[in-house]
Amino acid sequence: MDTISRRRFLKLTTGAVAVGISANFLTLDEIAEAAIDRPLAPGTPIVVIVTLYGGNDGLNTVIPFKDPIYFSSRPDISYTVESMLPLDSELALNPSMTGIKSLWDQKKVAIVRGVGYPKPDRSHFSSMAKWQTASPGKAVNSGWLGRWLDSQPEDPMLAISLGSVLPPMLSGTKISGSALPLGGLVIPKGAFASQCIKLSKPAPTDSKLMAAAATSMRNLFSVSTAIQPILRAPAPVAVDLPTVNGGNAGGGSDLSQQLDVVAKLIAAGSPTKVWSVSLGGFDTHANEANAQAELLGVVSSSLTRFMSQLKSTTRLNDVTVMVYSEFGRRVKGNASQGTDHGTSGPMFLIGEKVKGGFYGDQPSLSKLVDGDLAVTTDFRDVYATVLESILKSPAEQILGKWSGRTNFLTPA
Amino acid sequence: MDIQRLETSRLFDRLGFGPRPGEYAQALKDGVPTLRARLTTIPDASLNISPVIEPEITDLGRPPAANSPEVVAFAIALRSQTQAMVLWWLDLMALSGHGLTERMVWFWHGHWATSIEKLNFPLPMFKQNKVFRTHALGDFNAMTKAMLNDGALQFWLDGQDNTVKAPNENLGRELMELFVLGVNRYTEDDVKAISRVLTGYQVVRTNGTVTINQNRRDTNPVTLLGKTGVFTGDTLSDFLVARDDCATFISERLWYRFISSTEVMPAGFSAKSAFAGRNITAAVQAMAADSAMQDPKNAMVKSPVEWFISACRALELTPSQLQTTAQLNGYLDKLGQVPFKPPNVGGWPAGEAWLSSATSQYRLAFAFWLVKQSGLTALTQIPRELRVRRSADWLGVPEWSSRTQSSLRSALDDPVQFALLALCSPEYIVSA
Numbered sequence: 001m002d003t004i005s006r007r008r009f010l011k012l013t014t015g016a017v018a019v020g021i022s023a024n025f026l027t028l029d030e031i032a033e034a035a036i037d038r039p040l041a042p043g044t045p046i047v048v049i050v051t052l053y054g055g056n057d058g059l060n061t062v063i064p065f066k067d068p069i070y071f072s073s074r075p076d077i078s079y080t081v082e083s084m085l086p087l088d089s090e091l092a093l094n095p096s097m098t099g100i101k102s103l104w105d106q107k108k109v110a111i112v113r114g115v116g117y118p119k120p121d122r123s124h125f126s127s128m129a130k131w132q133t134a135s136p137g138k139a140v141n142s143g144w145l146g147r148w149l150d151s152q153p154e155d156p157m158l159a160i161s162l163g164s165v166l167p168p169m170l171s172g173t174k175i176s177g178s179a180l181p182l183g184g185l186v187i188p189k190g191a192f193a194s195q196c197i198k199l200s201k202p203a204p205t206d207s208k209l210m211a212a213a214a215t216s217m218r219n220l221f222s223v224s225t226a227i228q229p230i231l232r233a234p235a236p237v238a239v240d241l242p243t244v245n246g247g248n249a250g251g252g253s254d255l256s257q258q259l260d261v262v263a264k265l266i267a268a269g270s271p272t273k274v275w276s277v278s279l280g281g282f283d284t285h286a287n288e289a290n291a292q293a294e295l296l297g298v299v300s301s302s303l304t305r306f307m308s309q310l311k312s313t314t315r316l317n318d319v320t321v322m323v324y325s326e327f328g329r330r331v332k333g334n335a336s337q338g339t340d341h342g343t344s345g346p347m348f349l350i351g352e353k354v355k356g357g358f359y360g361d362q363p364s365l366s367k368l369v370d371g372d373l374a375v376t377t378d379f380r381d382v383y384a385t386v387l388e389s390i391l392k393s394p395a396e397q398i399l400g401k402w403s404g405r406t407n408f409l410t411p412a
Numbered sequence: 413m414d415i416q417r418l419e420t421s422r423l424f425d426r427l428g429f430g431p432r433p434g435e436y437a438q439a440l441k442d443g444v445p446t447l448r449a450r451l452t453t454i455p456d457a458s459l460n461i462s463p464v465i466e467p468e469i470t471d472l473g474r475p476p477a478a479n480s481p482e483v484v485a486f487a488i489a490l491r492s493q494t495q496a497m498v499l500w501w502l503d504l505m506a507l508s509g510h511g512l513t514e515r516m517v518w519f520w521h522g523h524w525a526t527s528i529e530k531l532n533f534p535l536p537m538f539k540q541n542k543v544f545r546t547h548a549l550g551d552f553n554a555m556t557k558a559m560l561n562d563g564a565l566q567f568w569l570d571g572q573d574n575t576v577k578a579p580n581e582n583l584g585r586e587l588m589e590l591f592v593l594g595v596n597r598y599t600e601d602d603v604k605a606i607s608r609v610l611t612g613y614q615v616v617r618t619n620g621t622v623t624i625n626q627n628r629r630d631t632n633p634v635t636l637l638g639k640t641g642v643f644t645g646d647t648l649s650d651f652l653v654a655r656d657d658c659a660t661f662i663s664e665r666l667w668y669r670f671i672s673s674t675e676v677m678p679a680g681f682s683a684k685s686a687f688a689g690r691n692i693t694a695a696v697q698a699m700a701a702d703s704a705m706q707d708p709k710n711a712m713v714k715s716p717v718e719w720f721i722s723a724c725r726a727l728e729l730t731p732s733q734l735q736t737t738a739q740l741n742g743y744l745d746k747l748g749q750v751p752f753k754p755p756n757v758g759g760w761p762a763g764e765a766w767l768s769s770a771t772s773q774y775r776l777a778f779a780f781w782l783v784k785q786s787g788l789t790a791l792t793q794i795p796r797e798l799r800v801r802r803s804a805d806w807l808g809v810p811e812w813s814s815r816t817q818s819s820l821r822s823a824l825d826d827p828v829q830f831a832l833l834a835l836c837s838p839e840y841i842v843s844a
Contacts, residue, residue, distance in 0.1 A: 122570075122573075122580070123570060123580070123581075123582045125582070125756070125757065126582075192829065195819055195822055195823060195829065195833055196776070196833075196836075198815070198818060198819040198822065199815065199816060199819040199833050199836065199837055199838075200838075201815045202815070203813030203814060203815035203816070203838075204813075204814075205413075205811070205813045205814075206813060206838060207708070207711040207842065207844065208674075208711070209674075209711045209712070209713055209763065209764065209767070209842045210711070210813075210838035210839060210841075210842045210844075211838070212764050212767045213713070213767050213772075213838035213841045213842055214815075214838045215767075216767040216771065216772040217772040217776075217836070217838075283530070286474075286475060287475055287477075287478050289478065290478040290479070337477070337478075340573075
């Protein structure tokens with residue numbers, strides 16, 4: 001039966017934990033082994049994709065604080081001007097995003113405004129599918145970075161998603177990225193370990209699925225002693241953040257745990273050019289203000305910590321972070337102190353090589369399209385630049401003929 | 413492999429959640445036809461006294477303002493009711509006298525896959541579970557009609573946003589693709605047409621009450637799958653469910669979830685013709701008697717919940733009594749399968765997707781936690797010298813491989829480890 005249907009692209013709006021359909025599962029050990037055997041060449045660009053599931057309210061992320069329509073459209077959920085973090089004379093960041101504000105001040109943050117695609121779709125599944133396949137007009141069975149993987153020599157380490165579900169963005173037509181479940185693997189020890197090893201040996205009577213079950217347990221124990229030090233090593237220290245009880249402030253959230261692992265493996269030299277991490281919960285139909293501020297605070301502190309951790313590695317200059325969500329939300333607040341599914345929203349690009357500032361036009365609050373924000377930048381403009389300027393691959397193979405570019409990097 | 417042992421094992425594993433201690437050995441004495449008849453006979457509803465007390469799931473109403481004093485009580489009620497609902501269902505799976513009903517409720521939950529992650533309120537999910545219970549082995553058309561009026565499903569697929577002015581195709585598309593007909597058995601024009609038919613539904617999110625707002629309905633005739641007319645939810649269900657594609661699709665789904673997620677359904681799979689009258693019991697009974705049940709090719713991986721409930725039955729544990737509920741949640745979450753929370757509208761993954769080294773590690777930890785809470789009476793009652801062989805009967809496993817026998821022999825002096833190894837063996841993780 002054809003399981004490679006549209007279903008593969010239907011993703012839950014908040015952190016899905018179920019196992020994906022066709023992911024290669026990697027263990028930390030395998031990645032660490034690859035990092036030792038064939039580390040990523042120094043200076044190779046790396047992109048870290050951050051997916052915010054649920055539809056992040058862009059208008060309360062990058063806020064047009066001079067526009068009276070902002071305040072009159074959503075009286076229940078607008079912020080006071082004093083609490084916002086101004087970026088220029090018209091736009092301000094959500095009050096919770098202090099870390100990203102400080103990176104912005106260092107000119108390391110590009111904010112692309114009004115990003116979306118033609119004929120906005122307000123279903124989480126379809127809209128996320130459009131973003132992840134980069135094919136908003138026609139449903140296709142491969143993700144944009146999956147098609148990039150198709151164009152590369154096959155290597156399960158090349159693109160890795162944290163968590164046990166492989167996002168459709170990393171599914172190619174021939175090659176797919178790999179999933180790294182979080183939580184590390186606590187491997188049984190001692191006499192019990194030897195019994196487990198015995199239990200995981202192949203048996204001549206095993207069916208195919210029983211053999212797979214045995215293999216999955218055997219893989220638990222296939223850790224060579226050489227890679228133990230990398231696994232045991234703590235994540236890189238965030239050099240310029242205060243520490244709390246020996247750990248850096250901002251830790252503890254699921255996103256920061258994911259980014260901790262990414263930082264550790266980047267530092268170790270994992271031959272990985274694309275990392276995917278995610279945070280769910282942005283579907284703020286009700287009681288939005290607190291919920292979204294909390295989530296954006298997590299995004300901001302986790303990313304700031306991650307960038308800071310990279311400073312204690314040799315790869316700080318190689319990494320670019322890209323943040324997006326499947327859609328923004330309605331301009332008007334709804335009756336439950338929330339917002340409903342909308343259209344365009346801002347994207348963030350963060351890194352040493354990023355040319356900080358605004359890109360794309362801010363959608364006007366007085367010229368709405370069907371009551372929603374206009375799309376002023378197509379996400380494929382950003383993807384094309386990521387493909388060409390970061391991954392050094394021709395964009396046309398992956399996106400088709402597409403002329404738009406968002407040149408958010410400092411010229412090399 | 414002994415075909416009787418294989419078929420007996422499959423009947424327990426697939427038409428229920430595995431045998432209780434002693435049931436497998438007894439079934440071998442009774443023979444397959446007796447067991448099959450027993451498992452697929454629907455008990456008289458009037459005699460069916462539930463072994464599990466129903467939790468009180470209430471309409472919690474709109475959340476109070478953030479930072480208000482009431483919000484704490486609200487959040488606690490939300491969490492405790494959701495928790496009670498999950499435990500109620502897990503207990504029913506483990507304790508119910510009629511495993512097939514529970515197995516079908518579980519199947520339909522994965523079929524009409526709706527997640528509480530979007531609803532955020534337990535009552536609509538609870539009501540949906542009751543709909544599955546009512547129709548689990550009944551008439552598929554009646555079930556489809558009930559599901560169109562199910563608040564959780566409507567909300568999950570944005571039915572309440574589908575109006576004559578602003579159509580939303582989410583529910584209409586999935587109704588054809590995932591629930592009734594199967595993918596590509598319709599055109600994009602049919603998706604537009606069916607979405608117009610499904611306009612006007614409104615849902616009270618906190619309690620799942622569905623009403624139809626005539627002002628939001630599109631009452632113009634549509635052309636759907638070649639038929640032009642004005643449909644209501646009920647006549648739409650009549651029309652879709654009567655199509656041949658519906659019998660094909662439902663038998664494909666039964667095959668995929670009960671027989672094999674890797675082998676292709678043969679054209680002659682008897683559940684399909686048995687479903688001619690759209691009676692679910694008839695299809696399931698035909699499936700249970702199909703020769704596919706004896707074909708060694710048709711192994712299935714037990715999903716985490718299936719594995720957990722089978723283990724509870726073998727270990728004589730009650731899910732809600734496990735210490736602690738938070739730990740239970742943690743294990744199910746790590747293994748990727750929490751009831752009421754399917755990952756997407758396509759339902760739970762199947763097959764090798766459940767077999768990564770990460771899940772194998774979590775399964776070991778989960779099994780250890782369970783075994784420690786069991787008296788292991790059934791296992792320790794088996795004389796030591798017979799324990800390896802007879803433990804296969806205890807768990808309903810057709811046969812242990814030489815590998816697993818050798819591993820179990822090394823743990824003969826330690827029943828906890830013995831049980832742990834048996835529950836994590838490839839022969840138990842996979843329904844042969």
